[in-house]
Amino acid sequence: MTQLPDGRYIDDAPYERDIGAEARHADLDVPNWVLVWRRFKRHKLGLVSGLFLLISYLLLPVAGTIAPYTANERHADHLYAPPQGIHLFHDGKFIGPYVFPITSEVDLEDYSWKYVADLDSPAKLSFFCEGSYYKLAGLFKTNRHLFCAPEGATVFLFGADRLGRDVFSRILYGAQLSLTVGLVGITVSFVIGIVLGSIAGYFGGFLDWVINRVIEILRSLPELPLWLALSAAVPSHWGPVSVFFIISIILGILDWPGLARAVRSKFLSLREEEFVRAAEMMGAKPARVIRRHLLPNFLSHLIASATLSIPAMILGETALSFLGLGLRAPAVSWGVMLNDAQNLASIEIYPWTAIPMLPIVIVVLAFNFFGDGLRDSLDPYET
Amino acid sequence: MAILRFAIFRLLTMLATLLVVSVMIFVIINLPPGDFLSNQINELRATGQSSGVAKAEFLRKEYALDRALWEQYMIWAGFMPGPHGFAGMLQGEFGWSFEFDRPVADIVGGALWLTVLVNLAAVLFVYAVALPLGVIAAARSKTWIDYTSAFVGYLGLATPNFLLALILFYYGNRYLNLPIGGLMAPEFEGQPMSFEKMKSVLIHLIIPTFVIGTSGAAAMMQRLRANLLDELSKPYVETARAKGMSESRMLVKYPLRVAFNPFVADIGTLLPAMVSGSVLVSVVLGLQTIGPVLLTSLKSQDQFLSAFVLMFVALLTLIGTLISDLLLALLDPRIRFGGRGA
DSSP, rough: EOOOTOOOOOOSSSSOOOHHHHHHHHHSSSHHHHHHHHHHHOOOOHHHHOOOHHHHHHGGGHHHHHHHSOTTTOOOOTTOOOOOOEEEEEEEEEEEEEEEEEEEETTTTEEEEEEOOOOTOEOOOOEEEEEEEEEETTEEEEEEEEEEEEETOOOOOOOOOTSSSHHHHHHHHHHHHHHHHHHHHHHHOOOOHHHHHHHHHHHHHHHHHOOOOOOOHHSSSSSHHHHHHHHHSSTTTTOHHHHHHHHHHHHHHHTHHHHHHHHHHEEEEHHHSSSHHHHHHHHOOHEEEEEEIHHHHHHHHHHHHHHHHHHHHHHHHHHHHTTTTSSSTSOOOOOOOOOOOOOOHHHOOOGGGGTTHHHHHHHHHEEEEHHHHHHHHTTTTOO | HHHHHHHHHHHHHHHHHHHHHHHHHHHHTTOOHHHHSHHHHHHHHHHHHHHHHHHHHHHHHTTTTTOHHHHHHHHHHTOOOOOGGGGGGGGGGOETTTTTTTEEEHHHHHHHHHHHHHHHHHHHHHHHHHHHHHHHHTTTTHHHHHHHHHHHHHHHHSSHHHHHHHHHHHHHHSSSSOOOOOSSOGTTTTTOOOOHHHHHHHHHHHHHHHHHHHHHHHHHHHHHHHHHHHHHHOOOOOOHHOOOOOOOHHHHTTTHHHHHHHHHHTTHHHHHHHHHHHHHHHHHHHSSSHHHHHHHHTTTTTTHHHHHHHHHHHHHHHHHHHHHHHHHHOOOSSSSSTTTTT
């Protein structure tokens, strides 16, 4: 122990670093996203849903390869064919995946199609085989399919619809539109919501008043009738691609008020913070303050809440197409497919035409769980 | 007195909103190129029927469709006198449906009441289901009741309304012998109201109410549960328990009252969703509400008809929101009267 000239005491032993300290606090020093990820991992349902969605979106470009048929390929001999199972064992022996070929007969009692499976001649599925031509990822023309039925047999995993088109293949093709419609729509609503919300929250005054009234009015109106009215205005001679984009924009146009309100209230509270004042003092323009200093504060929250409004858009597209005002026939989406299943008679006799509702329910649920998990895990410091 | 001032203030806001909405609806309706009559005229010319052309031209003049767009709006809304005594909506004249060749008021007349009825039933259903379930789910949180109701709720949110309608219709008819389609048995249509007719309407209402209400009820229930759970962890709950109050009495007496406000306030977001749902479900189930009318009139550009239906739907939601605001003001003394910021 030595006394310094100013009267303080110092231990003579050499300075010893606390070896464990860094390891013990490493937890709190990692970047934010690691903390978020750790919390998100604990949310099992959200994690599974997120993985499922990731895989679904990654598979979209290769949907044509997985599907045994193309979207509008018709099998005139197999109208309303029931789903065919894939079997592995025949007569107690393993012979690999195969289907039974089916042939159609008209039931002269009620004039519906009856299908008889030929149980004696199993048709083995072939893999990476050649079928009809399609465009892989919309770019490369090819005719390779993951699996297809041999000559003389068909493979309708989920049955066939009224024109003899394979429901399973159409669901895969439909996913390409149904899943992206929500993404395009949410982008539109995100951009409008952030721009208007931040203008209202940052500048305040008259602009704030106007934007607020617009938000209130839009929020107080029922969405579907307005969607219907807007999509009725889409000219009927437009091609499928432009119809797709305009429909997703319509879906997004009515969705932004919720986001804009969240952005606005955040801005109102953050605007008074000192770091904003400091940035302004240093001469930053409003656009820079908003982009660099304010938005990053809660962008992750916005993304989480955006995730939660994608399902509404997917359901919206389905409803519009179901009513015949959304995407139209040559385009394939889940809503368009369900349009065929509109009446009770077809659901009663051919229940498999209603199968496209399963992917809708699953995807919407997945988005809900994923969004919930994301939202819960975005505050890593909160317990 | 303060509540009266508040009510008047809210009413004025509503009227202003309605004005803006009418402009918006008018613009949307006029977005597609052409209109019903000019399409008809072209078609008649193409097929060489000149007699019909004269009538269509006459109608165009009569309803001022040949004028500038802003003039059309003023006439339709009733701010400006139209030609030959065609007054606008303010005067209670809603125009002519060109497709059905009858006044709009005739076509939608009975449907309006049924629309209100269906939506009212759905709102009541939502409250009747969400209140007990939400409370139970919160009181018994993390038990099978909580998980089951959450699961059913999620499923209700994720299933498209129209599919739920079709499926329930099918099974309801098959196993419970519920009627299919429509809002009353065919023999009662156009009949004056009677006890038998009421009964028929009520039975027909079961499935539509359930379908329209499910997603709203699920959302409402989850919010009530979350609010209640927040309250349940507060010290005053502990105090009440320590005093030896029975669990159910304590629940109703303190936390429920606090958690109840958002429940009423939520009708503002609930109602638009319900009206949307009822339009869709009506189309699928063939209910005689304004839903199917809206769809056909939009498809054929029958502009007075579709504009009226849209206006009515907007009015319905605005009135609902107004009522919920007033209720909330009565329920919660903390809400200040006389506008925001006060």
